[in-house]
Amino acid sequence: MNGTRSSNQGIQCKGLSKKYKNFLAVASLTMEVNQGDIFGFLGPNGAGKTTTIRMLCGLLSPSLGEGTVAGLDIVKYSPRIRSLIGLLPESNGYYNWMNAEEYLLHFAGLYKIDTYLSKKRARDLLDAVGLADKSFAPISYYSRGMKQRLGLARALINEPKIVFLDEPTLGLDPKGQQDIQKILLDLNRDKGVTIFLSSHDLSDVSYMCNRMAIINHGMLIAQGSVQELSKLVGGSMGIVITVLNSMDAETKLSKMGYKFEINADEGGKLIDVFIFEGVQDSVNKILDTFNKVGLQLYEVRRLDTSLEEIFFKLTQSSESLNLRGSTAGSKHNLESKTHVESIK
Helix, strand or coil: CCCCECCCCCEEEEEEEEEECCEEEEEEEEEEECCCCEEEEECCCCCCHHHHHHHHCCCCCCCEEEEEECCEECCCCHHHHHHHEEEECCCCCCCCCCEHHHHHHHHHHHCCCCHHHHHHHHHHHHHHCCCHHHCCCEHHHCCHHHHHHHHHHHHCCCCCCEEEEECCCCCCCHHHHHHHHHHHHHHHHHHCCEEEEECCCHHHHHHHCCEEEEEECCEEEEEECHHHHHHHCCCCCEEEEEEECCCCHHHHHHCCCCCEEEEECCCCCEEEEEECECECCCHHHHHHHHHHCCCCEEEEEEECCCHHHHHHHHHHHHHHHHHHHHHCCCCCCCCCCCCCCCCC
16 A cells, blocks of 8 residues: 555555554554445444544545545545545534534535535435434534434535544434434445444444454454454354244254254244354255254244454453553554454
């Protein structure tokens, strides 16, 4: 990633670091977000997520390292980057004396968007985020959730190629969360918008994101899909096949050649057969084998390690490593290249 441009029109950073006096907020962060990704950015409070977003958006200069957004260097081309992206920060300021439409038109003017087009976009966005019927009410009367909806509309007023979202569903009720999810998924599907999503709502991230990164103490712990991260923690990715119990059911199971665990229900009428990842056969082939030996199928369901389990295992492991490093007297510094590539 030498030079000022990158062939990746998504987001890249290499060795990105930010230090405040003796505090290292982000430590040699290297990650890549492909164009068109919905990318989750996870970590505990104080992990360095907001600092990273501010550097990528050109609002904060890195101490070391480099990064590109939409193929542009985050330091050299920061004004250009800000014109191409949308940003919904966790702490968002509002001009409370304005109404929602005035607020969006104000920001459209900063982007030098044509007046007619500005009005159309503002009204379309207010309708999309569910504020059309309250567009002329002063923002001072808005609830926290309504302000969050307005903040998303503001982040989209310039039709960005990349959207950075820091806790976008904060303060929203379940219906509001669903509305925001739909808007973002539609943007990604219909317009190919790259979405960089930082959130503590792991159900949001699990549902929407195709890839993600987890950081702690400013350092990258791991990145990849949920399936890839699950492998790092020894997660069980497999299936549960429930069959009707019979006198010879367990005998038939023992002859199938699969490694599995079984659990019979209290009434003894059903048997759950747990088949974990590592079996080379497809699910359909496994089911065919069950049928051929004469087992009666009752139900089939996937058995996946949840993102919550993955997150806690990875962050707890990184806390343990950090504690051991502190006990030994080691200190993180800008030259540190330490990354946790896998947690076992």
